[in-house]
Amino acid sequence: MELQEINTDLIIYNSSKFSDQKIICESRSILPTLKEIDLEKVKLNPHFIERILIQLHIPIWQMMNTDSAYYQMFNEHIDELSPQELMKLCCDHPELLQSPIIISHQKSFIPKHITELFSLVCPIH
Numbered sequence: 001m002e003l004q005e006i007n008t009d010l011i012i013y014n015s016s017k018f019s020d021q022k023i024i025c026e027s028r029s030i031l032p033t034l035k036e037i038d039l040e041k042v043k044l045n046p047h048f049i050e051r052i053l054i055q056l057h058i059p060i061w062q063m064m065n066t067d068s069a070y071y072q073m074f075n076e077h078i079d080e081l082s083p084q085e086l087m088k089l090c091c092d093h094p095e096l097l098q099s100p101i102i103i104s105h106q107k108s109f110i111p112k113h114i115t116e117l118f119s120l121v122c123p124i125h
Contacts, residue, residue: 011036049063
């Protein structure tokens with residue numbers, strides 16, 4: 001998949017995380033048309049991360065996984081980095097990104113629980 005533009009519904013996940021594995025399996029049954037991007041297999045670029053941030057309506061620091069070992073390693077210097085430098089760091093170390101990330105024409109979000117996927121199938125108004 002070309003990682004320049006987001007023009008389809010997709011789920012971005014990290015197959016090395018057990019919690020992501022559970023959500024990706026569930027998403028395949030709930031939303032089989034979602035395209036998948038595995039952070040373990042695809043190299044992101046800063047432009048793509050910027051597009052995700054626009055879809056999510058959040059700054060880069062809110063998308064960072066503060067529990068990751070890489071975050072702990074860089075923690076004392078993260079406040080000194082610009083958003084562009086943080087995006088580059090996330091490209092080099094995708095473990096820094098929270099995941100999974102759902103990007104949809106209906107709704108874009110970082111689900112914390114599998115049941116949040118149902119909001120894409122049966123949106124609550």
